[in-house]
Amino acid sequence: MINIKTKLPGNKSQHILKKLKRYAGCYCHVYPFIHSHKGKGCYFQDIDNNTFLDFASQIATLPLGYNHPNLLKVLKKYNSTPIKYAGSDFLVEESLNLMEELATITPKGMNADFLVNSGAEAVENCIKIATRSRPNSKFAISFEGSFHGRTTGSLSLTKSKKLYSKNYLKIPTKTLPFNDSAADELKKIIKKSSAKEVGFVILEHVQGEGGYRIASKYMVKTVRKICSHNNIPYIADEVQSGMGRTGKWWAFQNFNITPDIFSTAKALQVGAAVSSGKNFPEPGALGSTWGGGSVLDMAMGLEIIKTIKRNNLLSKNKAHGDYLTRQLAQLDIKNPRNLGLMVAFDLSSHKEQLRIAKSCFKNGLIVLPAGLNSIRLIPPYIVTKREINEAMSVIERVLKAS
Numbered sequence: 261m262i263n264i265k266t267k268l269p270g271n272k273s274q275h276i277l278k279k280l281k282r283y284a285g286c287y288c289h290v291y292p293f294i295h296s297h298k299g300k301g302c303y304f305q306d307i308d309n310n311t312f313l314d315f316a317s318q319i320a321t322l323p324l325g326y327n328h329p330n331l332l333k334v335l336k337k338y339n340s341t342p343i344k345y346a347g348s349d350f351l352v353e354e355s356l357n358l359m360e361e362l363a364t365i366t367p368k369g370m371n372a373d374f375l376v377n378s379g380a381e382a383v384e385n386c387i388k389i390a391t392r393s394r395p396n397s398k399f400a401i402s403f404e405g406s407f408h409g410r411t412t413g414s415l416s417l418t419k420s421k422k423l424y425s426k427n428y429l430k431i432p433t434k435t436l437p438f439n440d441s442a443a444d445e446l447k448k449i450i451k452k453s454s455a456k457e458v459g460f461v462i463l464e465h466v467q468g469e470g471g472y473r474i475a476s477k478y479m480v481k482t483v484r485k486i487c488s489h490n491n492i493p494y495i496a497d498e499v500q501s502g503m504g505r506t507g508k509w510w511a512f513q514n515f516n517i518t519p520d521i522f523s524t525a526k527a528l529q530v531g532a533a534v535s536s537g538k539n540f541p542e543p544g545a546l547g548s549t550w551g552g553g554s555v556l557d558m559a560m561g562l563e564i565i566k567t568i569k570r571n572n573l574l575s576k577n578k579a580h581g582d583y584l585t586r587q588l589a590q591l592d593i594k595n596p597r598n599l600g601l602m603v604a605f606d607l608s609s610h611k612e613q614l615r616i617a618k619s620c621f622k623n624g625l626i627v628l629p630a631g632l633n634s635i636r637l638i639p640p641y642i643v644t645k646r647e648i649n650e651a652m653s654v655i656e657r658v659l660k661a662s
């Protein structure tokens with residue numbers, strides 16, 4: 261149960277936050293508390309002993325919540341150093357184990373991976389896989405509202421907020437609307453330049469940071485068709501939506517399409533660019549010192565996939581996401597929506613969005629803003645109906661307090 265015992269931030273957190281401000285570059289304390297590393301399931305404690313209910317899952321990276329017994333067992337196994345190997349060059353068995361397991365949940369034929377450390381790096385390597393065999397490519401195509409990461413390549417494709425990219429050097433891109441007119445706009449671009457000049461098209465089938473907007477089936481189907489027809493690589497960014505959160509292993513499976521390449525990270529604990537082996541460039545063309553080199557992360561990712569399978573969490577994600585959205589639909593909010601356990605609703609303004617996120621926090625519930633006026637709810641996959649009801653009572657209370 262939520263239990264907030266101090267004013268927030270508590271004294272111990274405040275002490276560390278003050279010091280952090282002095283040393284951390286680009287300091288931005290969105291949630292002002294310090295984690296204690298204690299917690300169980302969907303709950304965690306800060307160092308002032310306050311207990312929070314986490315409906316943000318460390319930004320979708322904690323599918324099994326805090327201190328899951330299966331992951332604690334994995335942790336126990338790794339009691340020697342190094343934990344990180346220079347994994348591109350010096351091989352470890354954990355890479356094979358993870359890739360073998362990944363191949364059981366990726367679409368047929370997409371059983372080759374390049375392992376990296378983060379979501380942005382996964383996207384960077386998708387870009388490289390797509391364009392290696394396209395010497396005439398002059399620009400990439402992404403969607404309005406998209407978020408693909410903050411390294412300069414992935415940032416070039418990110419359109420959600422100007423703050424992220426102002427003045428940084430970028431690779432050239434064109435932007436499609438995230439609606440049913442996307443295919444017509446794509447056709448116009450191809451007609452004006454040529455299909456060979458399009459490096460690739462990349463999209464999130466459910467936009468994450470951009471506001472939890474779910475693509476229309478028509479948009480996905482028509483854009484996919486044009487890409488296939490013109491031999492343009494179609495990349496799905498599954499960094500946030502992948503690994504079962506939508507009730508299927510990959511969000512694109514809800515749209516009955518298969519991309520040419522896709523990125524995954526977050527819930528997998530390591531980043532990966534995934535495609536068919538024949539699409540990858542020659543050996544040596546991709547590399548990274550730490551690429552998938554943390555044996556602990558790879559072993560955790562492996563156990564997470566196995567636990568999701570064993571505990572039937574895909575269908576639970578669908579059921580719990582639908583249940584949470586039905587509860588939200590009874591409140592005075594706009595556009596409650598979900599695809600599995602990617603759940604969101606809209607508020608009347610950006611100011612209201614920030615107020616609700618902050619009030620939830622003060623009441624012990626961690627939620628995340630998304631887009632200009634949305635709140636996203638992404639609890640761990642192990643969430644129960646009782647915990648959803650507890651979160652709902654906080655949301656109801658803070659909405660009423662406006």
Ligand SMILES: Cc1ncc(COP(=O)(O)O)c(C=O)c1O
Binds near residue numbers: 378469497
């Ligand atoms: C869809 C998507 N792509 C890429 C990224 C970048 O991932 P990372 O922050 O691990 O670099 C994110 C992060 O939120 C994301 O949501």
